Amino acid sequence: MQRSTKRTGALRRSTLCTALALCFASGAVLAQSNASGVVFGRVAQPEGAVIHLQNLDTGLTRDVGVDADGRYRASSLPVGRYKVTVERGGQTVETRDNVQVNLGGGVDVSFAGASTTTAEAQNLEGVQVTGNVLPAIDVSQVDSRTVLTSEQLQKLPLARDVTAAALLAPGVISGDSRYGNVASFGGSSASENQYYINGYSVTNALTGLGFTSLPYDAIDQQQIFTGGYGAEYGRSTGGVINIVSKRGGNTWKGGVGMYIQPNGARQSPRNIYRTNGQLFQNRGGNERSDTQYTAYISGPLIKDKLFFFGAGDFTRTNTTTTSSILAPQRTNQTQKATKWLGKIDWNITDNHLLELTGIGDKTNTERSVYAYNYATRSRGNYLGTDNLKNFDAGAGSAPGGDVYIGKYTGYITDDLTVNALYGHTTTNHERDIGYSGSANCPWITDNRRGIANPITGCGLVNGTVLNAGAKDKTHGWRLDVEYHAGDHDLRAGLDNQTLESTSGQIYEGGYRWVYRNAGRVTGRPDIVPPPGTTYVVEKRLFETGATVKTEQEAQFIEDNWQVTDRWRIYVGLRNEQFKNLNGDGTTYVKQRHQLAPRLGATWDVFGDSTFKIYANAGRYHLAIPSNVAIRGASASTYYSEYYTYGGVGPNGEPTGLTQLGSRAYLNGEDGTTPDPKTVAAKGIDAYYQDEYILGFDKAINENWSFGAKATYRKLKSSIDDFCDSRPFEAYAARNNIDISNASLPGCYLFNPGKSNEFLVDVGGGNYVPFNLRKDDFTSPEGVAFPDLKRSYYSLDLYLEHHFADDWYGRVDYTFSRSYGNSEGQLKSDIGQLDPSVTQDWDAPEIMQYANGPLPNDRTHQLKAYGYWQASQEWLLGGNLAVATGRPKNCIGVDPVDAIQYGASYFECGFQPSPRGSKGRLPYTWNLDLNAEYRPLWAGDRQPLAFTATVFNVVGSQRPVGQIDVGETGTVANGVPVVSDDYRRPIAFQNPRYLRLGVRYDFSL
Incomplete structure (x- = not known):
């Protein structure tokens, strides 16, 4: 957590320590609702005392009682500034003003009463918290988090997006550039994160890569979990980004802004060369300019009752780029990105709150494509247009779309709080390609060696393009109940979300031509070019398309137990269920009772919150992403044919074709829907990871603190596909099973490195179980699958100067290793955009020598940031x-x-x-x-x-x-x-x- 403290007046150390000693004898405060916070503490003289809280911006008030030991707790408070007062008999005794309640955290506000003088109490009243609370060390948390407020986001030099802010957290790095603007947490692949806005998950419904965003100036607080998070969070083995938007108050406020990034002040990007010195991509003439207009307004529709906040960003980006020599083109592109957020907050009564949020995130891209001559370095003829909506041409379908969220908070009693939430998202993806004077423009690739003028086509994309009708939808709800009982803060909840996607890909122009040098094609003995043949051409067709669904359900319970004045224990359990449905609406994977225990402890060593030692351990599960069913469990077509050719047509297509060998369907993808009973191993274990953290935080003085944290993560179970029929053939031969009429899908979902049981239709609907031990996944040459391995360990060190004397600063150093034979859901080695169905584990041979440092391994990281x-x-x-x-x-x-x-x-x-x-x-x-x-x-x-x-x-x-x-x-x-x-x-x-x-x- 990023911490800064402003003080008015002198703050006597003795007074502070007295108050803190009382404060941390109070009840535990750990992870709260993922869109709110809590105030807790202790009153030295509890007889007849009542704690009165008032939100300084909305007027919301809440009274909570004080128990016989002087403890009180107000949970599920909307984030914001509060005035906290001790009252007796309707009279004010003591007040703390301008107390900041932060996202998911606890603010310790204790009252020393008779143990301090009036003057000292006045000094304490001047404390304002920005980013966390006094004292500097927050002993109420066992997780690893960074919290950035809107004030910090404005003061730091950051790109105006959520990912840029997340990269400030230790152990967070940029993901592979081919996946777009996403981050990797703690060595995990970039698709293993979860993203929330106002309590609802807005993660990409299809692949898990990216999220629906909001206007930058609408962010009130951004919380970045890098580990150790509680049982309320699941479906993540990487990290969690949790955002709470701003809300209206009793004063009408507004603002307008403009931000420009002129091309004239931009450095030219480097040209890209092959290792033989050949220019591969001329980027010296690339241009880019950005203009963003922003606005917001907020205020009361009914004072103290009904509030509105609205914000919008409109960004126009103009670029001119040159593509590679393989498909030389010059493209002029205009991208218009519109983001808006509207929020209504209704204080029905002081005990019943209702929030309604609407978010829009739309991106329209218009591209005009021209030919480009690398010999003369000049633009050629106009080729056509490529227009996209909510689609990233490099990283696939972007989330975007519309989000609507409703949330209710009810303070039923001082000890009982109920939170209920419902959310819905809809995103449409479109890609409209128009060619100039050409009816068919397939994807052309020239892989012939030593060719001065490679063959190019008239295609605009030169790759796969989006099939029509692509869209994503989600809906979900959650219900949380919190109850305070003595030294225990109990919490239980339900968390359900359904993801539905219509998606598919096809080669541009319907198919792909790849020109190659003639020679032996490994694994294809039927491809024998005639003597004297110099070159051959391969024709490939690839097409997928389906409407698929993933249903995710979870239940959780947790207890935050204040064992003693200095020891606090957190115990949580999350139970998750995942169900994946194919394009026919049939379930092909169902996982029940995926238990994820969480355990944490903190020790306030000196009892004054100047030195904290903490530890936690937990298990974290991840569902199979929806994209798996598009190709792996629904109908798809993928075949290869080889030809000799006599010439090349005007569109780059070969002419005078003579076929070599026969058509080969790759991975068994012949256009039929795989049998859902045989797509995945029976009782397949969920994807999950275990994590262990041990750390400490130490205050040097009231302005400086430092700390260290050791983290160990181990991926215990993965889900991927393997595409090898040999283990089934060997098992059938060993057990006298006739598979001459068997229906074997091309690829199977399984748990790598483990024994798996499959159902095989050996003919006529006769399903026979094949119990393949780990050793059965061995090639005839004796190459065996290794055990699954992905381990991450790190040591984080930090030094922080909280905001005082007009400056704030923080330095983080991370030593880490991410190593093993599987990155996880992705394969960044080749930029493969198929989460959970990578080419890893497709056969034993491909996993030979695969162990080593993984793509997201960065041994040393140093981050330093601040403002003055x-x-x-x-x-x-x-x-x-x-x-x-x-x-x-x-x-x-x-x-x-x-x-x-x-x-x-x-x-x-x-x-x-x-x-x-x-x-x-x-x-x-x-x-x-x-x-x-x-x-x-x-x-x-x-x-x-x-x-x-x-x-x-x-x-x-x-x-x-x-x-x-x-x-x-x-x-x-x-x-x-x-x-x-x-x-x-x-x-x-x-x-x-x-x-x-x-x-x-x-x-x-």
Whole structure:
């Protein structure tokens, strides 16, 4: 958690310690509702005392009783500023003003009463908390979290998006660039996170990659969990980002802003070259400019009762880019992104609250595509248009869409609180391609070596495109009940969500042509080119499309137990159920009773909250993402054919074709729906991970603190597919089972590295169980599947200066290792966008030599950020990030290639090439700086602000990803053909750019 403290008047240390000693004898306060917080504490003289809380912005009031030991607790409070008062007989005794309640946390407000003088009590009244509470060390939490307030988000030099803020947290890194603007938490793949807005999950319904966002200025607080989170959270083995939006108050307020990123102040991106020196992509002439307009307004519709908050962002981005030499094009693109949020808060009574939130996140992209001549470095003829809605051409369907959330909070008694929530999202994805003067433009790829002028087509996308009718829908509800009983804070809840997606892909133009050097095609003995043939061409067709559904249910219970004044124990249990349905609406995987225990403890070593030692352990589950059913459990078609050819047509298509061999259906995808009974192993275990954390936080003084945390994560069970019929054939032969008429799907979902039981239709609907032991997943040559392995361990160290003396700063250093033979749901080695159905585990041979440092491994990370209020008018901020580079591999051809996967093995030159054995990309470092000027001449409240932010000040553009496939997949003269693209960079650090902004805030 990011902490800063403003003080008015002197704060005597002795007074503070007296109050704190009383405070931490009070009841436990751990994870609260994921859209609220809590105030708790102790009153030294409890007789007749009542605690009165008043929200300073909305007027909401709440009275809670004080027990015989002087303890009180007010849970599920909307985040915001509060006035907390002790009353006796209707008279005010003591007051704490401007107490900030933060997201998911506890604010300790205790009253020393007669143990302090009146003057000392007045000093304590001046405490204001921003980012957390006094004292500096929060002993009420056992998890690992960072909380950023809207004030901090404005003061730090950050891109105006949620992911940029999340990257400030220790152990969080950017995911592979091919997956879009997503993050990896603690070594997990980037699809293993959960994202919430106002308590409802807005995670991408299809793949888990990304989320529906909101206007940046609508964020009140952003909470980033990097581990140890409680039983209320599930469906994540990475991290959790939880956002609470702003709400209206009793004063009408508004603001407008504009932010521009001019192309003239942007550094040119680096050109991309192959390792042989050939220019692969000319990026020197790329251009980009951004303009964003923002506005918000909030206030009372009925004072103290009904409030409104509304905000909107409109962003226009113009880019001009040149694609690679493989498909040379020059594209002019205009992207219009509109985000809005509207929120109604109704204080029906002081004990019954209702919130209604609406969010819109829409992106429209219009692309005009031209041919490009690499010889003359000039733009050519107009080729057509490519228009997209809520779709990322690089990373697939973006979440976006519309979100509607309703939440009720009821304070039934002082000890009993009820929270109920319902949410719904809808997202439509569209892609409309229009060609210029050409009826058919298939995807053309020229993989012939040493060709000066590779064959190019008229295609605009040169890859797979979205099928018509794509959309995502979710709906879900949750019910939480909290009860305070003595030293125990009990909580139980239900958490259900259903995800439905219509999606599918097809090659542009219907199919793909790949030109290759003639030679032996591994695994295809029927492909024999005639003598003297120099080149051949492969034709591939790929098409998927279905409407699929995932149903997720969970129940949880937890107890926060204040064992002694210094010891606090958290015990939680989450029970999850997952059900996946295919395109026919039939269940193909059902998982029940996935138990996830959570346990934590904190020790307030000295009893004054200056030194905390904490530990936690937990299990975290993840459902199979919906995208698995699109291809793995629904009808799909994928085949390959080889030809010799006599010429090339105007669209890049070959002419004079003569077929070699026969059509080969890949992975058994022949256009029929797989039998749902045989798609997955029976009783398949859910994807889950165990995590252990031990750490401490220590206050140096009232302004400085430091700490350390050790984390260990181990993936205990994974779900992927394997596409190998040999284990079934061997099992049938061993057990005298006739499978001559069996229906064997091309791929099967299973738990890698374990024994699995499958049902096989051996003919006529006669299902026979095949109990395949782990050793049965062994090739005829004796290559066996290894045990599943993904482990992450880290040591985090931090030093923090809380906001005082006009500045705030924090430094985090993380030493970590993420290693094993499986990244998880994704395969960043090749940028594969198929969560849980990667090419890993498809056959034993492909997992040889796969153990080593994983793609999200960054051994050393240093993060430093902060801001300085240099004067009443000027504020300066900085953000530094340094990290070890990504591991490098050489992926190539296996001498046998029994599964016909070509260049897909951790082997090069027919020799082992273990994962990560080729060194690392260079370390990266990035420095961002900002300045804000608020002139006094604009008014007493300084409503006008001018900002300037420079990202990547030094202009470092080191590679952050490369092509790890070292061979083409063909063999010539008994030697694998080396790929010209091996070690070619795929992404660099963002070039230096400037953002200028102006903002005006007003009150009515």
